[in-house]
Amino acid sequence: MSEPLLQVRRALTDSEIGSLADRIAQAQSIPDLLAVAVHGLYDTLLAEHHRRFDDFDRDNPLDPQRFRIPTIQWQALADAVTSRADQWGCATTIALDLVNIWPSTFDDPTVPDPTLAVIDRRPHQFDIHVSRDAADEIAACEQQLSLLAGYYGRASAQYLDALRSWQPLLVGLFTTRRGADTTVSRDGRLSLLVTCDSLTYAAIFHGWRRRCTGTACGATASDDGTWHESDHSTPTADHVHTPNYPFDAPQPGTWSFHS
Ligand SMILES: [Zn+2]
Ligand SMILES: [Zn+2]
Numbered sequence: 249m250s251e252p253l254l255q256v257r258r259a260l261t262d263s264e265i266g267s268l269a270d271r272i273a274q275a276q277s278i279p280d281l282l283a284v285a286v287h288g289l290y291d292t293l294l295a296e297h298h299r300r301f302d303d304f305d306r307d308n309p310l311d312p313q314r315f316r317i318p319t320i321q322w323q324a325l326a327d328a329v330t331s332r333a334d335q336w337g338c339a340t341t342i343a344l345d346l347v348n349i350w351p352s353t354f355d356d357p358t359v360p361d362p363t364l365a366v367i368d369r370r371p372h373q374f375d376i377h378v379s380r381d382a383a384d385e386i387a388a389c390e391q392q393l394s395l396l397a398g399y400y401g402r403a404s405a406q407y408l409d410a411l412r413s414w415q416p417l418l419v420g421l422f423t424t425r426r427g428a429d430t431t432v433s434r435d436g437r438l439s440l441l442v443t444c445d446s447l448t449y450a451a452i453f454h455g456w457r458r459r460c461t462g463t464a465c466g467a468t469a470s471d472d473g474t475w476h477e478s479d480h481s482t483p484t485a486d487h488v489h490t491p492n493y494p495f496d497a498p499q500p501g502t503w504s505f506h507s
Pocket of ligand 1: 375377429430
């Protein structure tokens with residue numbers, strides 16, 4: 249095997265892009281769409297080397313880093329693929345597949361935007377199902393935010409950090425790229441589980457642990473005011489402990505996503 253490593257770095261021609269866009273638009277299922285997107289693009293780039301995507305396998309893997317197309321073309325084709333995927337509610341997940349499997353990109357300001365005509369395949373209506381527990385928990389989250397605003401102030405980091413992490417969660421419920429059907433259930437205190445057609449994720453509230461602010465003191469405390477030695481290596485100091493947030497105060501924290 250003295251064959252030089254294959255490398256392709258070029259812009260696609262208008263007719264290559266047009267033909268790929270046609271095949272993407274005509275795909276009739278998710279596997280079909282992914283096959284057209286991946287085989288189609290690589291076969292196009294490999295044609296001049298008389299190779300095909302199927303020539304590569306586990307023993308002779310294809311390295312996406314060795315293939316590059318202009319960013320603007322990559323993005324236009326990716327938009328075509330994710331728009332087609334909207335019919336099956338998997339635009340978000342197929343977008344991640346493309347990032348992993350498709351060629352890399354390079355920036356070339358002389359390459360024009362292909363401006364592909366894309367049909368909007370998103371559903372006309374979206375259903376969000378919210379369990380009673382989840383609705384109560386959403387109300388509890390809103391209540392937590394007002395408690396933080398009331399206690400620490402609307403300009404406080406405690407309130408703003410929590411608010412900024414809560415908003416993407418609410419906005420995410422109204423996305424139009426994850427299918428027509430979303431179910432929200434409770435996933436523990438101040439936390440939710442969101443199930444979409446092609447994606448499930450949890451939005452978990454991570455509250456501050458109440459601990460002593462004293463230097464070189466590793467003590468933590470329960471809400472009832474009892475102090476404990478923490479599991480960390482820092483020992484508990486022999487002093488009157490100072491909590492990082494008061495015992496009568498609402499618990500600061502932020503929401504984060506886990507899929
Ligand atoms: Zn439904
Ligand atoms: Zn202490």
